Amino acid sequence: MTLKKQADTIRTILKARYPDVKTQLDYHTPFELLIATILSAQCTDKQVNSVTPKLFQKLSTPQAFADAPLELIEELIHSTGFYHNKAKNINACAKALLENYGGIVPKTLEELVKLPGVGRKTANVVLGAAFGIPGIVVDTHVSRIAGRLGFTAQSDPAKIEQDLMKLIPKKDWSDFSLHLVYFGRDLCKARKPDCPACPVSELCPYSEKSQ
Ligand code: SF4
Incomplete structure (x- = not known):
């Protein structure tokens, strides 16, 4: 499976798991x-x-x-x-x-x-x-999970952003970033990712390595 195809599958799975994502910051304007x-x-x-x-x-x-x-x-x-x-x-x-x-x-x-x-x-x-203008937001969750999933080998946020922009369709850039944030808080945590419960573990090189 190509990396692009893998990213498409993971994107679909995360979208189904977190159908309604939005920034957690409160604001009016x-x-x-x-x-x-x-x-x-x-x-x-x-x-x-x-x-x-x-x-x-x-x-x-x-x-x-x-x-x-x-x-x-x-x-x-x-x-x-x-x-x-x-x-x-x-x-x-x-x-x-x-x-x-x-x-x-x-x-x-x-x-x-x-x-x-x-x-x-x-x-x-x-x-x-x-x-509503799409953009990849590289925060701590996004950089960590993008690395684990093999979407990037970079540690510089600007380079991670570039790698993800190539893999993810533009219209999904913002939502995909939020999907990774939700996923990072929920399962793919920094210290102890819950790989046994992970819906994308079969596609994750980090999971294979840790077994
Ligand atoms: S298998 Fe583990 S490391 Fe890979 S994405 Fe899932 S929770 Fe994260």
């Missing part, structure tokens, strides 16, 4: 999603969701984030970790949004990654969830 995704670096979605209601109540627009003292942003996002950097990035991101994009979150990867604190992963989350 593309801007809120952008901020929530920046906050989700090195932090759980659950923790971000516990912080954002109060954050967006106090600061609801790019202008408000641009004008806010860093100390206030830091105080509001403190429990998401790395709060000095995140506050600085969010403040700079809001300013750049106002200066370069009229305060509107852009809809292209090229424009999004020019914003401070926004890498390809954050940009692809925003494109997929807020605008």
